[in-house]
Amino acid sequence: MQATIMKRFSVFAAIVVAGSTCCVPPRGAVAGTVVSPNAYENTEGRGESNPAWPLSAKAQSIFHRSEFTNMPTGGAMLTSMNLRPNGGGFTDGELGFERYVLAFGVTSVDPEDMSTVFEVNLLSASPTTVVYDDQWLVEIVNPDPPGRDTRPFDFRAELETPFFYNPEDGNLFVEWFFERPLITGEVRQFDLDYRSAAQTTIWAGNPADAAGCCGGFSVVTEFTFAAPGDFDGNDVLDANDIDRLSAAIREMSEEAVYDVNRDGNIDPLDHGSWVKDLKNTWFGDANLDGEFNSSDFVQVFQAGHYETGQAAVWSEGDWNGDGIFSSVDFVKAFLAGGYEQGQRDAINAVPEPTSMTITAISLFFLSIFTRRAQEL
Numbered sequence: 001m002q003a004t005i006m007k008r009f010s011v012f013a014a015i016v017v018a019g020s021t022c023c024v025p026p027r028g029a030v031a032g033t034v035v036s037p038n039a040y041e042n043t044e045g046r047g048e049s050n051p052a053w054p055l056s057a058k059a060q061s062i063f064h065r066s067e068f069t070n071m072p073t074g075g076a077m078l079t080s081m082n083l084r085p086n087g088g089g090f091t092d093g094e095l096g097f098e099r100y101v102l103a104f105g106v107t108s109v110d111p112e113d114m115s116t117v118f119e120v121n122l123l124s125a126s127p128t129t130v131v132y133d134d135q136w137l138v139e140i141v142n143p144d145p146p147g148r149d150t151r152p153f154d155f156r157a158e159l160e161t162p163f164f165y166n167p168e169d170g171n172l173f174v175e176w177f178f179e180r181p182l183i184t185g186e187v188r189q190f191d192l193d194y195r196s197a198a199q200t201t202i203w204a205g206n207p208a209d210a211a212g213c214c215g216g217f218s219v220v221t222e223f224t225f226a227a228p229g230d231f232d233g234n235d236v237l238d239a240n241d242i243d244r245l246s247a248a249i250r251e252m253s254e255e256a257v258y259d260v261n262r263d264g265n266i267d268p269l270d271h272g273s274w275v276k277d278l279k280n281t282w283f284g285d286a287n288l289d290g291e292f293n294s295s296d297f298v299q300v301f302q303a304g305h306y307e308t309g310q311a312a313v314w315s316e317g318d319w320n321g322d323g324i325f326s327s328v329d330f331v332k333a334f335l336a337g338g339y340e341q342g343q344r345d346a347i348n349a350v351p352e353p354t355s356m357t358i359t360a361i362s363l364f365f366l367s368i369f370t371r372r373a374q375e376l
């Protein structure tokens with residue numbers, strides 16, 4: 001048993017040393033919003049239309065990549081798409097559709113060059129991803145007094161599938177489809193000035209039309225994006241995120257969102273970068289409370305997967321992301337040196353322990369917990 005541990009120990013020590021000098025994700029990058037056109041961030045759009053809602057409609061939009069300078073370098077997960085109609089002429093009420101579908105992609109075509117033919121735009125865009133497909137119903141809050149203030153972005157669609165968008169890949173392409181309107185209140189909100197360098201939308205009242213309508217509309221649009229590493233877009237860096245990342249690495253995913261350290265590869269270095277740089281915690285912090293201590297051991301041994309070969313996640317002791325909980329995870333955690341050191345920020349102010357010290361501590365704890373595990 002000891003020989004096996006030592007062998008694994010030396011392998012992982014090499015990995016840890018080799019991986020300690022690589023890239024670092026954008027520190028302090030947080031969730032946020034982008035409003036397009038940028039020029040209308042704090043004002044309404046220009047003009048006003050008063051459409052009669054058709055029974056169903058289709059639209060396509062292109063948002064220029066330069067609109068997204070607020071986002072972290074390297075891109076982020078878009079988590080909602082919200083619209084702000086013009087302030088006047090819309091009473092309180094509900095607006096919705098029995099079915100509302102949004103699909104996102106990326107295109108090399110600029111908004112001003114957008115075709116009025118749907119199929120032409122699809123040809124120049126990447127394969128789109130359906131990000132929302134459900135009934136959609138929102139409550140409209142009219143400013144008081146109506147028309148005086150900028151409206152809120154109360155036409156909100158929280159995406160069912162967050163979309164990873166990196167503006168370096170091109171402009172954001174959105175395809176919309178909606179049918180069977182559910183409306184109370186007067187609808188008069190969209191801009192007539194639909195074609196601009198920032199954003200262009202074409203639409204057709206009959207989705208079967210190959211071409212869009214005679215023109216289009218424009219709505220001041222807000223996209224919300226998640227902080228790096230928040231892969232499920234729930235505004236928390238949690239166990240679900242590190243488990244998704246571990247699975248992505250094991251499955252050799254090529255989804256750019258999982259390249260946490262932005263070095264072009266999706267590998268264990270990204271796992272380490274999530275733990276240390278994004279979550280700012282230690283390997284071994286099973287409950288992700290920012291410290292690695294005995295409460296983490298209680299949790300992982302209660303889960304009961306130690307050396308069973310059964311599938312395990314971070315909260316169950318899989319700290320190296322290989323999908324099981326074994327002595328290798330202990331080596332990883334103790335080599336990182338966070339046991340009973342408190343929060344990571346606190347320990348960063350004091351000198352790192354020497355490698356000999358780490359080795360001695362690691363082997364000491366390994367022997368203790370290997371015995372404990374065998375007794376359980």
Ligand SMILES: [Ca+2]
Nearest residue numbers: 230234236238
């Ligand atoms: Ca999350």
Ligand SMILES: [Ca+2]
Nearest residue numbers: 259261263265
């Ligand atoms: Ca990487």
Ligand SMILES: [Ca+2]
Nearest residue numbers: 285287289291
């Ligand atoms: Ca903990």
Ligand SMILES: [Ca+2]
Nearest residue numbers: 318320322324
């Ligand atoms: Ca493991």
